[in-house]
Amino acid sequence: MIAPEIYNVNEKGYYGQFGGAFIPEMLYPNVEELRVSYLSIMAEPSFKEEFEALLKDYVGRPTPLFLAKRLSEKYNTTIYLKREDLCHTGAHKVNNTIGQILMAKRLGKHKIVAETGAGQHGVATATVCALMGLECIVYMGEIDIQRQAPNVARMKMLGAKVVPATSGSKTLKDATNEAMRHWINNPVDTHYIIGSVVGPHPYPDMVARFQSVISEEIKWQLKEKTGKTNPDYVIACVGGGSNAAGAFYHFLHDEETKLIAAEAAGHGISSGLSAATTFLGKPGVLHGSRSILMQTEDGQVVEPHSISAGLDYPGIGPMHAHLFESKRATFFDVTDDEAIESAMELSLLEGIIPALESSHALAVLPKLGAKPDEVVVINLSGRGDKDLETYQKYIK
Numbered sequence: 094m095i096a097p098e099i100y101n102v103n104e105k106g107y108y109g110q111f112g113g114a115f116i117p118e119m120l121y122p123n124v125e126e127l128r129v130s131y132l133s134i135m136a137e138p139s140f141k142e143e144f145e146a147l148l149k150d151y152v153g154r155p156t157p158l159f160l161a162k163r164l165s166e167k168y169n170t171t172i173y174l175k176r177e178d179l180c181h182t183g184a185h186k187v188n189n190t191i192g193q194i195l196m197a198k199r200l201g202k203h204k205i206v207a208e209t210g211a212g213q214h215g216v217a218t219a220t221v222c223a224l225m226g227l228e229c230i231v232y233m234g235e236i237d238i239q240r241q242a243p244n245v246a247r248m249k250m251l252g253a254k255v256v257p258a259t260s261g262s263k264t265l266k267d268a269t270n271e272a273m274r275h276w277i278n279n280p281v282d283t284h285y286i287i288g289s290v291v292g293p294h295p296y297p298d299m300v301a302r303f304q305s306v307i308s309e310e311i312k313w314q315l316k317e318k319t320g321k322t323n324p325d326y327v328i329a330c331v332g333g334g335s336n337a338a339g340a341f342y343h344f345l346h347d348e349e350t351k352l353i354a355a356e357a358a359g360h361g362i363s364s365g366l367s368a369a370t371t372f373l374g375k376p377g378v379l380h381g382s383r384s385i386l387m388q389t390e391d392g393q394v395v396e397p398h399s400i401s402a403g404l405d406y407p408g409i410g411p412m413h414a415h416l417f418e419s420k421r422a423t424f425f426d427v428t429d430d431e432a433i434e435s436a437m438e439l440s441l442l443e444g445i446i447p448a449l450e451s452s453h454a455l456a457v458l459p460k461l462g463a464k465p466d467e468v469v470v471i472n473l474s475g476r477g478d479k480d481l482e483t484y485q486k487y488i489k
């Protein structure tokens with residue numbers, strides 16, 4: 094018999110062979126402090142109460158589970174959209190930053206540091222820091238600062254200090270390194286808010302638990318609508334993997350629900366311009382945990398490419414590496430063009446303009462082969478306002 098916790102993290106911080114905490118010694122006290130206390134803090138009634146109240150009145154949860162009738166007709170199956178695009182700030186990321194800012198307060202920290210690539214996690218972090226009146230420093234690659242000016246403006250308006258990362262390729266990976274360095278130098282008063290199910294244990298598990306509200310809601314909402322709690326498929330895109338982790342979480346051990354992950358293939362998996370980690374990567378250590386990542390023969394991280402900034406990451410979280418290896422989840426590669434096509438389709442069929450990231454999940458539909466009597470839930474992780482500049486180039 095398979096142990097029930099087989100897809101969850103074990104006591105040592107591992108999912109199968111993936112996970113762990115590969116960190117410089119200087120970071121050990123911070124990570125250890127979090128590791129020994131995160132579960133008991135999350136279990137405190139006062140923590141739960143505050144978290145749930147903010148999810149309800151600030152984020153706007155529960156987010157609707159919407160029956161997409163015209164999309165269902167087109168694919169001859171029943172399709173529901175989990176509307177994370179309707180969360181405050183326009184995506185699922187805020188579920189995690191709300192949880193982590195409450196964690197930081199319980200740990201007695203009054204400063205927050207974070208890294209950001211496209212700026213979405215930076216905005217979600219700056220938002221909750223403003224809400225709680227905590228100081229916020231966001232590291233962002235110098236090149237990303239130029240590419241993502243609107244999000245830089247948002248963060249500044251929300252009171253965050255945006256610090257350019259000027260080393261290496263001046264993008265997300267370098268911003269992460271510099272945020273970690275900042276944390277090492279300010280261990281006592283600062284909490285580091287990581288934006289996905291990546292990083293050293295306990296971050297992947299903690300972030301997955303904060304995002305698991307998504308699948309908790311899907312269960313009762315689907316029951317209300319169909320009489321069954323479990324769909325046949327749950328589909329989500331995977332950058333680091335936090336929206337997918339949240340959408341999969343309460344189905345992990347319900348094997349009748351197939352878990353489907355959509356990865357950004359960029360120009361195609363053999364094009365050299367791709368971010369499809371499970372197709373192109375190998376086991377290795379990145380940003381504090383052992384997982385699957387895109388790397389050269391000698392272990393240098395390969396620069397990823399995706400049209401969608403949120404999926405433009407050379408790794409995936411350790412939970413997803415394990416779901417891939419154990420075949421519990423099925424991974425699809427979705428190109429830039431396929432994602433664009435799906436974004437146009439959802440806009441025209443349902444009046445919903447999705448984020449480019451979420452469009453990758455939608456683009457699995459033509460390849461899925463779902464039957465007429467089956468139920469498919471797609472996690473619509475974010476809204477498309479931020480991607481209009483990209484979409485504009487494709488509007489016919």
Ligand SMILES: *Cc1c(COP(=O)(O)O)cnc(C)c1O
Pocket residue numbers: 184185186213214288289290330331332333334335336337403404448450451474475476
């Ligand atoms: C950041 C982002 C993602 C990718 O991050 P995950 O950790 O894989 O969820 C997906 N969708 C949207 C809208 C995002 O902003």
